Amino acid sequence: MNNKITLTFLSFSLVVLGLMASCSEDKAGRGELPRIAIAGLAIESSTFSPAVSEEEAFRAKRGEEVFTNYPFMEEGAVNRMRAVWLPTLTGKSIPGGIVSREAYEKLMKETLEMLEANKPYDGLFFDIHGAMSVQGLDDPEGDMIVRIREVIGQEPLISTSMDLHGNVSDRLATQSDMITCYRMAPHEDALESKKRAMDNLLDRLESGKGRPAYKAYVAVPILLPGEKTSTRIEPGKSLYAQVPKVADQEGVVDAAIWMGYPWADEPRNHGVVMVTGDDKEKVQEGAEKLANSFWDVRKEFEFVAPTSTLEEALDAAITSDKVPFMISDSGDNPTAGGAGDVTWSLKRILDRKEFQSESGPSVIYASIPGPEMIKAALAAGEGAIVKAPVGAMVDSRFEGPITLEGKVMAIREGDRDARTEVVIRTGSVDVIVTDRRKPYHYEKDFTQLGLNPRKTDIVIVKIGYLVPELYDMRADWLLALTKGGVDQDLMRLGYKRLNRPIFPLDSAMENPDLSPKWIPLSDK
Structure with a gap:
């Protein structure tokens, strides 16, 4: 019986010591x-x-x-x-x-x-x-x-x-x-x-x-x-x-x-x-x-890629044998702050006769928000012909909404950014329409919609410099100086509050004083 009491006491002591050590260790750890x-x-x-x-x-x-x-x-x-x-x-x-x-x-x-x-x-x-x-x-x-x-x-x-x-x-x-x-x-x-x-x-x-x-x-x-x-x-x-x-x-x-x-x-x-x-x-x-x-x-x-107008970029892409020929629709780039729904470029792409027949050069356009088109495509289903407005709900300064008519090639729901994406084919152009704006950076962004950018003649993305996956994928590339809230032509933006002079807005400015200024320490 004494042995049992002793063993019980020892067991209890070990548990207590263990808890104390644990608490002590925790406190010490938190203190250190x-x-x-x-x-x-x-x-x-x-x-x-x-x-x-x-x-x-x-x-x-x-x-x-x-x-x-x-x-x-x-x-x-x-x-x-x-x-x-x-x-x-x-x-x-x-x-x-x-x-x-x-x-x-x-x-x-x-x-x-x-x-x-x-x-x-x-x-x-x-x-x-x-x-x-x-x-x-x-x-x-x-x-x-x-x-x-x-x-x-x-x-x-x-x-x-x-x-x-x-x-x-x-x-x-x-x-x-x-x-x-x-x-x-x-x-x-x-x-x-x-x-x-x-x-x-x-x-x-x-x-x-x-x-x-x-x-x-x-x-x-x-x-x-x-x-x-x-x-x-x-x-x-x-x-x-x-x-x-x-x-x-x-x-x-x-x-x-x-x-x-x-x-x-x-x-x-x-x-x-x-x-x-x-x-x-x-x-x-x-x-x-x-x-x-x-x-x-x-x-x-200098620009990271050769630049051109949109028309020049399309002309070059149509006559090129390099696939995919990528064009940056840079003026409305969502990765730089653009609204993402400017239709100025899309209107001019769809107006090109070369793309108005299914036999024309294959084109992917990524992308344009169009909640009304999303609703129409979801109601009609894949394979159906739908007609609805897209774009210019936020930024209509350069072009109004476009009435897009075409075949629903794919529907994908649950995207973190776009929420819902549909592919609408009109002529030889696959237009990716989204519920909310989304930048297209990765090959999977396209393949999960049944698109193959590597085998598409012309891939047009709302982006500035190509992110690594697209950059590695390109066979050729032009950066189109298009219209939008992140216009690459800074001279067109109309700054009023910048500290001037500043290069390149004031390209003839004198050399500035570049002596370092000592910043006070945060506790002073």
């Missing part, structure tokens, strides 16, 4: 590991488009769901275990029109409430694009970070990750302790850049070094479309190759070059160079080098 929040909203917003982006466009993720944005942060991943992560709300929208003030305030209110509920923090990962425009508000990202600071305080470190087509205002630069952006366009290094921003934050917290001592900022008076600044070609390729050489130096935390976003008319929209670190001399020299290199090559930036 930094507490890091995650927040951010990302969109490119064209102020030259009549479209308005509402809350649903951001497809917000909350709490643990936020980790799905970052494959390198899956359960058990090294970085996941380096901190107590407290994700709040992140939202990422397809580029579009200006964000409604109501949508912005609602998303911000929720973010700030979640941040308040989980205080205190040692750091925050700020995941943004940098080209959001909001009704009645300049510099939304600067507004966001200031309001976040009002909740979390000045002590936590903020590491900001951005698209290289974003804009960096003084407010954003001041309140960010570390800041970086993509180094590739197209953005094949997006996840790599986000991880670098997280790594920088973790390293500074774990080492006890805290916020970098110096932040050098250079406003570079250049504003160019992304289609001229791709890192696939020169001079963007060599310019961005200099960034890691500056960033990887001892005493430097990170370096970045922002091209800025040309389809919004705000004073903050221009090129920027920033370098952060603890070695003042290296930070200054790095910023000066990158800024001057950027300015020196400003006249060398």
Whole structure:
């Protein structure tokens, strides 16, 4: 009996000790590991488009769901275990029109409430694009970070990750302790850049070094479309190759070059160079080098593909024996902020006699929103002949709605962006009609609709520079300078609020002062 009592006591003691050890270990872990929040909203917003982006466009993720944005942060991943992560709300929208003030305030209110509920923090990962425009508000990202600071305080470190087509205002630069952006366009290094921003934050917290001592900022008076600044070609390729050489130096935390976003008319929209670190001399020299290199090559930036009018592009494609011949309908590109429903190009394509017979060159047009056509196609079914208006519900400035008549070749429901897609064949043209606008980036976007872009004579996509899959697929390619809210001809946009002079709008301007400006530390 004594043995049983002893064994019971020992068992009980072991359980208690185990629980104590577990609690102690948990407390110790939480005490040692930094507490890091995650927040951010990302969109490119064209102020030259009549479209308005509402809350649903951001497809917000909350709490643990936020980790799905970052494959390198899956359960058990090294970085996941380096901190107590407290994700709040992140939202990422397809580029579009200006964000409604109501949508912005609602998303911000929720973010700030979640941040308040989980205080205190040692750091925050700020995941943004940098080209959001909001009704009645300049510099939304600067507004966001200031309001976040009002909740979390000045002590936590903020590491900001951005698209290289974003804009960096003084407010954003001041309140960010570390800041970086993509180094590739197209953005094949997006996840790599986000991880670098997280790594920088973790390293500074774990080492006890805290916020970098110096932040050098250079406003570079250049504003160019992304289609001229791709890192696939020169001079963007060599310019961005200099960034890691500056960033990887001892005493430097990170370096970045922002091209800025040309389809919004705000004073903050221009090129920027920033370098952060603890070695003042290296930070200054790095910023000066990158800024001057950027300015020196400003006249060398050319479109990533040969450009033409739409008519010239169609003429070239019809006579070419290269398949597929791709044409970028660039002026209404949804991936840059276009409304996505401008019918100007589609009208001219359908008017071409070469495409009005089924025996003409095969064409895919991707894409045009047309909810009325979607309803008609769903009611009639595949194989039926339908007739309904498409396009120009949002942006009718250049051409009105088109009455499209043709055979329903395919119907697909449940797409995340388009919701419902149908293929309407008229003559030799397969027009992809969507319930909501959708950019077509991948081969599967076409094949799941029964289309084979690789064997189609002419593939016309509402896009600027081709994303990697389409770029690799092309046999030939022309970038058509078409009409829309993201017109590649910046001279036609009618800016009123940019800081001038700025290249190329003021091509004869004198050389600017590119001396770095020292940005105050966020806790000063």
